[in-house]
Amino acid sequence: MSSGTAIGSLEKHLDIELGDGRRVRVATSLRVFPDIRFPDPIPPFEGEVRGAKCVRTVDVLSRSEKGDFELAVERIVTGLGSAARKDDGFEARVERISGGRRIIVTLLPTRAEGRFAGTIEARLDGKPFHLPISGEMFRSIRISPRDLQFGRVETGAAAKLPSVTAELISIDGKAFEILETKVELKRGAAGVEWRPSVRKLDDGLRHEVLLSLVPPASAPAGGFYGTLRIKTSHPEKPVLELGIYGFFPATRPADRAADRARNGERSPP
Numbered sequence: 001m002s003s004g005t006a007i008g009s010l011e012k013h014l015d016i017e018l019g020d021g022r023r024v025r026v027a028t029s030l031r032v033f034p035d036i037r038f039p040d041p042i043p044p045f046e047g048e049v050r051g052a053k054c055v056r057t058v059d060v061l062s063r064s065e066k067g068d069f070e071l072a073v074e075r076i077v078t079g080l081g082s083a084a085r086k087d088d089g090f091e092a093r094v095e096r097i098s099g100g101r102r103i104i105v106t107l108l109p110t111r112a113e114g115r116f117a118g119t120i121e122a123r124l125d126g127k128p129f130h131l132p133i134s135g136e137m138f139r140s141i142r143i144s145p146r147d148l149q150f151g152r153v154e155t156g157a158a159a160k161l162p163s164v165t166a167e168l169i170s171i172d173g174k175a176f177e178i179l180e181t182k183v184e185l186k187r188g189a190a191g192v193e194w195r196p197s198v199r200k201l202d203d204g205l206r207h208e209v210l211l212s213l214v215p216p217a218s219a220p221a222g223g224f225y226g227t228l229r230i231k232t233s234h235p236e237k238p239v240l241e242l243g244i245y246g247f248f249p250a251t252r253p254a255d256r257a258a259d260r261a262r263n264g265e266r267s268p269p
Contacts, residue, residue: 009031010031071101071129094122116136150245156215161214164210165210170206181230183226184228193214209228222247224244224248228242229241
């Protein structure tokens with residue numbers, strides 16, 4: 001969004017039209033600071049239970065020549081809505097830098113295993129200033145990246161074979177084998193052929209998983225998602241799941257005509 005000349009607290013609405021014709025309105029409140037350059041998104045945290053600390057920093061800079069403001073972190077909460085709670089698995093501090101302030105957030109190795117999403121709740125010149133965070137704590141095996149993002153998947157005779165790679169890395173020093181891989185779709189991409197393959201590296205301490213999607217001749221437009229379920233020989237991690245995401249775009253008439261021409265078919269009258 002662009003706030004234009006508005007400064008202070010604003011109320012905005014996002015109207016969403018669902019596939020069945022229903023409409024949903026989501027209300028949100030925000031604050032526009034006049035002299036602050038809003039920072040880039042904070043990269044996801046990747047922590048290890050009983051491992052090294054994971055640190056992320058974010059610079060909050062002024063757009064004015066004065067470049068001076070007060071910034072203090074009050075707490076970090078994880079969870080959404082009524083389930084949001086202060087999370088003691090983080091430490092945060094603020095230091096002065098040229099032109100602004102730097103927030104330094106540390107994910108502690110004592111935090112419990114699992115994914116999380118939350119907010120850095122701070123005060124900028126006494127007013128609420130919130131920054132979103134997300135990430136995951138891993139135990140025994142680290143998965144990187146956590147989700148297999150296929151993005152836009154083209155169909156037809158000239159479509160390429162999209163592939164996504166992830167690494168499974170032992171962080172407890174125990175070698176393991178990958179025993180089985182299976183794609184389980186939850187929405188879309190019905191009838192699509194999936195080709196998973198595995199390569200063992202570093203004497204079983206690291207594995208590379210490659211998932212390829214064989215593009216169909218045609219597919220209904222829309223998103224698909226599911227999981228790649230992996231069975232391993234690791235005693236603490238017998239099953240791992242990686243997210244799968246992507247979408248098929250709407251086929252334009254010109255694209256359909258090109259596909260027919262490549263296949264030697266005539267266009268309908």
